[in-house]
Amino acid sequence: MYVIIEPIQSGTFSTVYRAWDRRGQRYVALKVIPAEYYRDEIETMRVLRHRNICPMLDFYGDETNCILVLEYCSLGDLCDFIELSRGRGYSAIDVRQMARQIRSALCYAHSLGIAHRDIKPENILLTADGNVKLADWGHAVQGQWSSDTDVGTDAYRSPETFFGKRYDNFKADYWSFGLTLLYALFGKTPFNCPRNCDGTVDPYPNCCENFASFVQDPHQFMYQFYIKPFVESPDASFTGGSDTLPISEIIHICSAVVENLVNIDARKRNLDEFIRVMERSSSQSTGCAFQSESSIRLPPFLRLKS
Numbered sequence: 168m169y170v171i172i173e174p175i176q177s178g179t180f181s182t183v184y185r186a187w188d189r190r191g192q193r194y195v196a197l198k199v200i201p202a203e204y205y206r207d208e209i210e211t212m213r214v215l216r217h218r219n220i221c222p223m224l225d226f227y228g229d230e231t232n233c234i235l236v237l238e239y240c241s242l243g244d245l246c247d248f249i250e251l252s253r254g255r256g257y258s259a260i261d262v263r264q265m266a267r268q269i270r271s272a273l274c275y276a277h278s279l280g281i282a283h284r285d286i287k288p289e290n291i292l293l294t295a296d297g298n299v300k301l302a303d304w305g306h307a308v309q310g311q312w313s314s315d316t317d318v319g320t321d322a323y324r325s326p327e328t329f330f331g332k333r334y335d336n337f338k339a340d341y342w343s344f345g346l347t348l349l350y351a352l353f354g355k356t357p358f359n360c361p362r363n364c365d366g367t368v369d370p371y372p373n374c375c376e377n378f379a380s381f382v383q384d385p386h387q388f389m390y391q392f393y394i395k396p397f398v399e400s401p402d403a404s405f406t407g408g409s410d411t412l413p414i415s416e417i418i419h420i421c422s423a424v425v426e427n428l429v430n431i432d433a434r435k436r437n438l439d440e441f442i443r444v445m446e447r448s449s450s451q452s453t454g455c456a457f458q459s460e461s462s463i464r465l466p467p468f469l470r471l472k473s
């Protein structure tokens with residue numbers, strides 16, 4: 168029924184193939200998961216129906232493998248898309264639209280009590296018509312609270328998930344969402360892993376130098392890590408989708424991410440507030456925005472020629 172055409176990617180827990188669905192007369196993605204790695208992905212995917220979540224069309228399997236038949240997203244994942252775009256000048260990600268769509272998918276899943284727990288560019292798939300689909304629900308969990316320390320991807324994991332104490336899975340998703348957006352804007356992430364070399368996580372991490380600076384002054388860090396290099400060498404080796412946005416808007420979105428998503432204090436992460444601030448163009452914003460090229464009303468950390 169499904170004819171394998173080529174492998175797309177081998178992930179940690181699976182191999183994904185592009186295949187032809189003879190009955191449906193369409194391309195599909197087959198995610199082949201060895202039985203020993205299989206978690207509750209099928210059960211989760213059966214429940215999820217949302218335009219920005221990659222749908223499971225079918226599933227089958229035997230004692231060795233479990234195979235999920237997924238809608239095929241022909242532009243691949245966000246990470247690959249940005250890599251391909253580098254230096255080719257055709258990157259055209261509408262970061263605001265992407266943010267709206269991921270938010271919509273997340274709100275939907277959270278309303279069902281499901282946390283994704285591995286949001287990152289590799290799990291944001293792009294369709295030919297420019298929409299995004301949140302994929303890979305293999306780490307998802309039913310329930311808002313947990314104390315698991317072995318889920319997700321370090322560079323995108325929120326600090327509190329390393330502590331072994333009870334934390335809010337939904338707020339942890341917001342952090343990962345924020346870092347994914349920063350990746351989409353700038354083509355890089357700041358933290359390898361927000362914890363100490365010796366494995367301890369408390370008090371605040373000091374192993375990852377970037378993370379230590381971030382904890383000290385998040386806005387100043389963002390300026391140094393993202394905005395300054397961006398402004399000083401606009402043609403340099405970055406970018407994500409930022410070519411489509413003026414610098415003032417990029418700064419505006421970056422600032423909204425730091426305030427409302429990538430915030431050390433999980434209680435201050437607020438998805439609705441993030442979207443509300445993001446939707447205002449930078450010129451309408453009061454906090455950190457250009458009023459015009461000559462009259463810049465930015466807090467000191469975002470002054471471009473400091």
Ligand SMILES: Nc1ncnc2c1ncn2[C@@H]1O[C@H](COP(=O)(O)OP(=O)(O)OP(=O)(O)O)[C@@H](O)[C@H]1O
Binds near residue numbers: 181290303305
């Ligand atoms: N429906 C799809 N359409 C196109 N490409 C896909 C699709 N599903 C997955 N892929 C590709 O395969 C990759 C791996 O898929 P997925 O993340 O589901 O596997 P995984 O084994 O859980 O990965 P991980 O290493 O994150 O655990 C994705 O990053 C993407 O590039």
